[in-house]
Amino acid sequence: MTVFIQYLVNGLSMGSVYAIIALGYTMVYGIAKMLNFAHGDVIMVGAYVSFCATSYLGLPGWASVILSCVVCTVLGVLIEGLAYRPLRQAGPLAVLITAIGVSYFLQNAAQLLWGATPKNFTSLVAFPVPEFLAKFNVSAVSLVTIVACLVIMAGLVFFTGKTKMGKAMRAVSEDKAAAQLMGINVNRTISMTFAIGSALAAIAGVLLCSYSPVLQPTTGAMPGIKAFDAAVFGGIGSIPGAFVGGILIGIIEAMAQAYISTSLANSIVFGVLIIVLLVKPAGLLGKYVPEKV
């Protein structure tokens, strides 16, 4: 039983990281209607910035997280402005290919800047865990990750639901042209979405590398794809969907690793996605939108 709970906690905390990344994917998809495949690589940049801030500049952990958020926010807004905005009127395929291009660009730029040798990321989260939790092998990172994920998700639900910017975002998501005619600056709203998504990516990057300390230019790629998987799983465009999807993917992965096979874990995660999509094409919490005839 104790072992099972350990796996569950592992799954939950890894799932929380996926959920934070998936929230970024789903926000951008929901509002800009595009898949930002470079999102995973923004995570990697966030982790590198935090790494450099602590190792080279000697900043404390919390300061490095803030710095990393700021850098990623700027990066996200830049990517949107330089790469995606000129393609606003272009077909979805052009944007998709551009996103993949941006992804490779970031990976190679990181390789040029920081080299291909993996860096050893020291966990930024360290505090003694209460006895009853330590028994189940719950680490400080796990706790922080789960709490961070819940706070972020609640914050986003509030932000999109109750603030005027959130309403503007939902309006843009539903009908860009109509939103514009109501006086909403669509470009600014989309930039803001990228800013929020990228700040989340920075947090996810730091948490991810606090788990698995190997930091290299391709660090963000696989978690990025899995988080995308999670977003689709939960219903892309839906904030609670991304959260549920992320947690479920994390747990499925942890259980598959524990009870089936470590090497098959990824196949199982994506296999489950395929089955879910066959049964419920819009994802778990997604809304099926019938094509208008």
Add this chain to the structure above:
Amino acid sequence: MPSKFEFNKGKMVPYPSGAIVPDRDLGERPALECIHLGIEFGGLKAVDDFSLTIGKTEIAGLIGPNGAGKTTVFNLLTKVYQPTHGTILLDGEDTSGKSVYQVNRMGIARTFQNIRLFNTMTVEDNVKVGLHNQERYSGFEGVLRLPTYWKHEKAAHERAMELLSIFDMEHLANEQAGSLPYGAQRRLEIVRALATNPKLLLLDEPAAGMNPSETAELMANIVKIRDTFGIAIMLIEHDMSLVMNICEGICVLNFGKVIAKGTAEEIQNNDAVIEAYLGKQDKGEN
């Protein structure tokens, strides 16, 4: 030294006598002035030499056969299309070079021929999207729920309810916009447009799909809105009873060109208008 900007303001363009009710006192600045407005799509002149003046608090009608370019005129006014010729002055200010949302902030709001509400949002939130530019607080204040946030959200809520009360729709505030009956959706579109605090309200076929009693109610409401808000209203409509009854000035378009301007009576007796709608009379062919 006269700057380039001054030139662009359209002051150099000679004013045509475009007032659709010529003897009306328009005051110093009419709500809307279109001067030789036109747009070409690859050589096709969708709207050509469109000149029109609408006074403050005037209700103007834009009619014409299908495909005459009426909605294109609305799209030009709201900058969905950038005009290739001419100038648009809104309350005396030149709108050239402005984008869609900037023109809305300057004071043009519109509804759509096919209803385009934010269907998954509530009725109140739809109105609040229209109030977007009047709520002033930063995202930071919003997330932390600082007093500014509460103050502005409360004001926005009250304003939204007040606007909904024009059509007695307060009780629908928490319904999803997409689930409203057709007539209510049309009314909500007007409320949402009014929420942006326009000087000129453009209504694209507001009576489409309504029965005669609903149309009569709508007519009364359009006049009520004009009187309450003191704004100019321009509407595209195929329902002649509505146009002839409430429009103080009517402009008729055919093949992108203005073929007649004047009061309801003048339009009804205008040969060019009768020809556009019914075809040439003399030989009995269409």
